[in-house]
Amino acid sequence: MHAVIRAIPRGSVATYGQVAELAGVPGGARIAAASLKQEVNLPWQRVIGKASGRRGRIKILDPVGAAIQRGLLEKEGVEVGDRGLIDLGVYGWLPKMKTARRNGRVGKTTMTRAGSDRGASLRRPPRSGSKRRA
DNA sequence: CGCGTGACTTGTA
DNA sequence: TTACAAGCCACGC
Numbered sequence: 276m277h278a279v280i281r282a283i284p285r286g287s288v289a290t291y292g293q294v295a296e297l298a299g300v301p302g303g304a305r306i307a308a309a310s311l312k313q314e315v316n317l318p319w320q321r322v323i324g325k326a327s328g329r330r331g332r333i334k335i336l337d338p339v340g341a342a343i344q345r346g347l348l349e350k351e352g353v354e355v356g357d358r359g360l361i362d363l364g365v366y367g368w369l370p371k372m373k374t375a376r377r378n379g380r381v382g383k384t385t386m387t388r389a390g391s392d393r394g395a396s397l398r399r400p401p402r403s404g405s406k407r408r409a
Numbered sequence: 410c411g412c413g414t415g416a417c418t419t420g421t422a
Numbered sequence: 423t424t425a426c427a428a429g430c431c432a433c434g435c
Contacts (some may be wrong), residue, residue, distance in 0.1 A: 324413090334427065
């Protein structure tokens with residue numbers, strides 16, 4: 276796990292799920308996060324959450340930690356949005372996949388749902404009109 | 410149609 | 423049991 280994280284090249288970022296899978300723990304995104312929290316000396320800054328398609332989103336709840344991470348990433352040359360959005364299609368770490376064209380979309384053929392969290396299976400009751408709010 | 414945020418679900422510590 | 427450095431999905435813009 277740590278080896279995988281440390282393998283992330285400077286200027287690139289990876290999602291917790293991706294790191295976890297590469298470490299041999301599918302769906303172990305939370306495990307990866309926990310490991311990063313426990314072990315220091317790791318470039319946890321390069322490990323981010325995930326949003327839509329090729330966009331990464333900092334899921335860090337701690338505003339201070341998130342700010343630090345953002346600063347470090349920017350220093351490495353990674354563009355971080357104000358909301359913590361990072362373009363994985365450009366800065367996303369591409370381990371062994373050779374066919375993946377960073378210049379566009381990530382070759383999901385090799386990755387195939389790195390996250391695979393069942394997060395969304397039986398949710399979303401008929402919310403009348405608005406998406407949230409009751 | 411594409412990107413972004415919001416909200417729900419799951420797992421570990 | 424609760425909290426969290428996550429993830430997916432659906433809706434909004």
